[in-house]
Amino acid sequence: MKLNQVYLAENLAFLRNVPIDYCDLIYIDPPFFSGVDYKEFSDLWHSLEEYLEFMKERLIEIYRVLKVTGSFYCHCDPNAVFDLKPLCDKIFGKKYFRREIIWNVGSVSGFKSQVKGWVRQHDTILYYTKSDNFTFYKQYTPYKEEYIKKMFRYKDEDGRLYRKRRGGKQYLDEKPGNALGDVWNDIYSFQTSTRAKEYLGYPTQKPEKLLERIILASSNEGDLVADFFCGSGTTLAVANKLSRRWIGVDNNPKAIGLCKKRLNIN
Numbered sequence: 127m128k129l130n131q132v133y134l135a136e137n138l139a140f141l142r143n144v145p146i147d148y149c150d151l152i153y154i155d156p157p158f159f160s161g162v163d164y165k166e167f168s169d170l171w172h173s174l175e176e177y178l179e180f181m182k183e184r185l186i187e188i189y190r191v192l193k194v195t196g197s198f199y200c201h202c203d204p205n206a207v208f209d210l211k212p213l214c215d216k217i218f219g220k221k222y223f224r225r226e227i228i229w230n231v232g233s234v235s236g237f238k239s240q241v242k243g244w245v246r247q248h249d250t251i252l253y254y255t256k257s258d259n260f261t262f263y264k265q266y267t268p269y270k271e272e273y274i275k276k277m278f279r280y281k282d283e284d285g286r287l288y289r290k291r292r293g294g295k296q297y298l299d300e301k302p303g304n305a306l307g308d309v310w311n312d313i314y315s316f317q318t319s320t321r322a323k324e325y326l327g328y329p330t331q332k333p334e335k336l337l338e339r340i341i342l343a344s345s346n347e348g349d350l351v352a353d354f355f356c357g358s359g360t361t362l363a364v365a366n367k368l369s370r371r372w373i374g375v376d377n378n379p380k381a382i383g384l385c386k387k388r389l390n391i392n
Contacts, residue, residue, distance in 0.1 A: 129350065132362065132374040132385040137354040140375050141187035148191045149373075150261070150349035151198075153340055153361050155332060156181065158203035166329060167378050178209055185217050188354065194257050197344040199227075201332070202250040211252060218254040225308045227251040229336065231315035249315075251340075265343050266303035267312060274298065310339070326384055328358035337364040345370055359385035 133140060159177045160169040171177040185200075192198055198218065202210055215223060229249045239245050269277075278287040278298045288295040313335045316325050324334055337360050345351055347369040353361035356374030358381055365372035366389060376382055386392065 127373070129371045129373055130366070131391065132356060132359065132376070132382055132389070134377065134379060134382045135375055136377050137375045138183055138187065141184065141191060141354060144187075144191040146190055147193045148350065149352040150193055150196050151341065151345040151351045151370075152188055152192055152196065153199040153201070153337065153351070153353055154188070154355045155201040155330060155353075155357065156184070156203075156355045159206040160203065161205075166380050174206065174209065177206060178213060181210060182213055182217075184354070185214060189217050189256070191352075192256050195259050195261065196256050197224075197260055197262075198254045198256070199340055199344075200252045200254075202252055204246060204250065207250045207252075214252055214254060218256065222255050222257070224253045224255055227253055228309045229313065229315075230309065230311045233315070261344055261346060261349075263343050265306040265339055266301070267306055268303040269298075306339075310336075313339070326358050326388070328381065328384060331358045332360050334360055334364050337361050338368070341365055341368055341370060356385060357381050359388050363388055 127144070157167065157177075157180075158169045159171060159174060161171075162169045171180075188198060200210065200214060211223075211226075227250070229251060230247060231249060232247075274287070278289045280288050280290065280295075282288060282295075287298040289298075290296075313333055315333065316322065316331055322333070325331065341351060341361075341364055348371065350371045350373065351361065351365040352373045354375045356362055356376045357378075359374060362372045362374045362385060374385060376385070
C-alpha cells in the first residue's frame, strides 16, 4: 500500500486489507442519513437499520486499523447521531469516548431556515481514542494584539514576552490564547463562506481550518492520517501541508479526480 496517495475503491474492501494498528489519526465525514441525492453521491437509504449496518461494518474495521495510541473523529449525521453514538461506544468502548464537538456552521439562512421550529445551525463530531495513551495538544484561540500589548508587557533576556503572575511569570508562548473548548464558533462552513478560495464546489466539502484544528491537536509530524470517505480531499490536503503522511479512499471518481488535482498527484 502506497502512502500519500488516494484510492478509488469501496472503503470496506480497502479497509480489510489495511494492516492492524496502522493509522495514528482517522477522520471520517461519512454519508449522512439525510435522504438527499447530491448527484455526485447519494444519502438515500431504505431504512435507518440499513444505514447503521453500513456504518457498523466500517467502524469495526476503522477500530482495527487505528493504533492503540490513535484518535478517531466521526463527523456525524444530525438525523442519526443518537444512533451512531451508542454504536461507536460499543466498538471503541464507552470509556474512550472523549468529547462531543459541536461545530457551529455559521449560517441559518437559505432553504433550511424555512423549517417549522429551531433552525439547525451545527454539526456534531464524535471524538474517540483507542486507549488512555493518546496524542493531544491543546488548541487556543489567540489573544488580540491589543490584549497582548496591554498584558504581556515584559520581556526576558531571550526576548520571550510574559506577564507577572502571583508567584511567577506567565509566558505568552506557553499559553498563546484562550484554551479551545468543545463548541467551535470560529470556523464557517461553505454554506456561509461560498467565496472562499479553497472551495471546490463539492457538496459536503469541509473547511481546511476545521481539519487543521483536528490534525494539530491529535497527531505529530510524520504520523499517518487517514480518511476513508475522503470526498474532495480536505483532510489529505491539510495533512500534507502539516507534514503528516496520509491516505485517502473514496468510491466516487469525481471526488478522486478533485483530490488528485488538489494534491497534484497522478
